[in-house]
Amino acid sequence: xxxxxxxxxxxxxxxxxxxxxxxxxxxxxxxxxxxxxxxxxxxxxxxxxxxxxxxxxxxxxxxxxxxxxxxxxxxxxxxxxxxxxxxxxxxxxxxxxxxxxxxxxxxxxxxxxxxxxxxxxxxx
Numbered sequence: 001x002x003x004x005x006x007x008x009x010x011x012x013x014x015x016x017x018x019x020x021x022x023x024x025x026x027x028x029x030x031x032x033x034x035x036x037x038x039x040x041x042x043x044x045x046x047x048x049x050x051x052x053x054x055x056x057x058x059x060x061x062x063x064x065x066x067x068x069x070x071x072x073x074x075x076x077x078x079x080x081x082x083x084x085x086x087x088x089x090x091x092x093x094x095x096x097x098x099x100x101x102x103x104x105x106x107x108x109x110x111x112x113x114x115x116x117x118x119x120x121x122x123x124x
Contacts, residue, residue: 008039009046018043038106050106050121063121066105068096069114089113 007018019025020035020043036042070092077085096115097107105119
């Protein structure tokens with residue numbers, strides 16, 4: 001996955017270069033526009049639009065959903081210290097996020113020991 005200087009969603013959908021990396025991105029920060037947490041090549045504008053579109057029940061789209069969790073999490077969490085378990089969870093989240101973003105997916109949620117992602121979600 002290539003990290004671009006401008007928001008992929010804003011450029012593809014509105015043909016507007018919203019800078020999310022580099023010195024030009026500092027201009028957008030006072031307006032709350034920065035790199036999204038759901039995908040590193042999207043901005044917070046696209047993230048909020050994603051949330052709005054997702055909440056509308058009348059939209060029918062074809063997407064791919066990924067739900068991944070840690071096998072044996074409950075037993076493991078009862079046998080090791082919470083700090084170590086926290087480190088394991090964060091490493092799992094980081095590795096899953098990278099793999100999802102490489103395939104142009106969107107990390108929708110982290111739920112306990114699970115990751116929920118959406119692929120082929122249109123930004124229009």
